[in-house]
Amino acid sequence: MRFFLAIYCPLFFSDFDGHSIVFPKNGNSWVILSDIEQRIKRKIEAAGTPLKNWDIKIYRGILTGCNDAFIISKEKRDELIKKCPKSVNIIRPILRGRDIKRYSYDFAELYLIATFPSKKYNIDDYPAIKNYLLNFGKTDNEHLSKYGTDCWGKRRLEQSGNKGSRKKTHNKWFELQDSIAYWDDFSKPKIIFQEIVQEGQFMLDTKGEFFCNDTGRIITGKAIKFLVGILNSKLFFFAIKYFYGGGLLGESGVRMKHTFFEDFPCIKENIQIKTLVDEVLESKNITELSQKIDHKIYELYGLTNDECDFIENSN
Known part of the structure; x- marks a missing residue:
């Protein structure tokens, strides 16, 4: 694969100066990333455990x-x-x-x-x-x-x-x-989400009140209040969009298929994020609180200001 790309695709790679091909260890599709994207990906993978290893069901x-x-x-x-x-x-x-x-x-x-x-x-x-x-x-x-x-x-x-x-x-x-x-x-506390989105759209059904049709998905298990904060974050959306997902749908749409994001490395449960999620659920204006969650998640993954700005400007 490496030989083929280097020899037969010179015109293709002329469009990606300053980028490198990354071949995932898990056998997923290779991706072309800039230096800053590679740094972000390495930090994400060093800090967390893949969601498929969490005690959740989708x-x-x-x-x-x-x-x-x-x-x-x-x-x-x-x-x-x-x-x-x-x-x-x-x-x-x-x-x-x-x-x-x-x-x-x-x-x-x-x-x-x-x-x-x-x-x-x-x-x-x-x-x-x-x-x-x-x-x-x-x-x-x-x-x-x-x-x-x-x-x-x-x-x-x-x-x-x-x-x-x-x-x-x-x-x-x-x-x-x-x-x-x-x-x-469906009668348990759970996260409900839809697959085709322009941004993270995960909601928390704490009472197990709602069912959803086949255009939605549910997540049950432990730490779902913490997880809904992670899943709605700009970092998670960025990572699925560029590292772990199936590519863009149209100009800005992303498919949140669980087989894509189960490889996302999630940090350990954090009480500060859970507390902020509680505040979001009680507030009508979630913009400021969502920003606080985003900034806390950047901090927990060890991202620099430049890396945070790159994510903010990419979403």
Whole structure:
């Protein structure tokens, strides 16, 4: 690889005077870095432990197979609970990727009918939800002309792989498409984030209140309050953007795929960062507090003023 690059790519390297190729020890893709970027990368890797070695778990959000049926409005939620109070047990607030912000969220008052296959629900125990799902989509004229009104929603929601239904699985017609074993983690304190971002957008759900759809991800485990400060920092975004990620999306977008950032070396849990995160969560104006977190993280990684300025001007 080194021979090929040096001999066959002279024009390519003419665009990168003052840069060097860095070949990661872990076998990841090589990157071209300037001297200051190399110094920053070395300091990050000397100071921390890769996130994949932390006591955390990262999971994808929920794939329903038909969001229009299983993600409902507050009005529909209230209607179902009024008809059958037991419905409240399997209807949970849900966030989409677009709802997730830096340390916060915009709740669109959407709710998930959380019929996870692994829970083995008897839909007859929830007659209001059963009736709603059986009648889902009756305004679709094409489907009406083919099947009539008999078991309309059941035909649309069955997981048979037939045309007009959901993809083939072994799950029942009223169940979500995902047969996930980690459904209980959504009810735990956790970090929720979306993948495609212009800046770090990680929020903390301390009460285990929210589920998220498949455009979001969750992180559970120890030290999540400290970690949300790290993950929202400019240093972390810079490192994923230039060292550990899959490259830019468009002019400034970054994909926060967990398989990219699990190699990020994170410093040990720090009480000062946790305290600042507490202040952020209680404050409406997070800009000044976020800057304090950024500066503390720079200090803990041993960065110089020049290196800090370089990161600030690169994001």
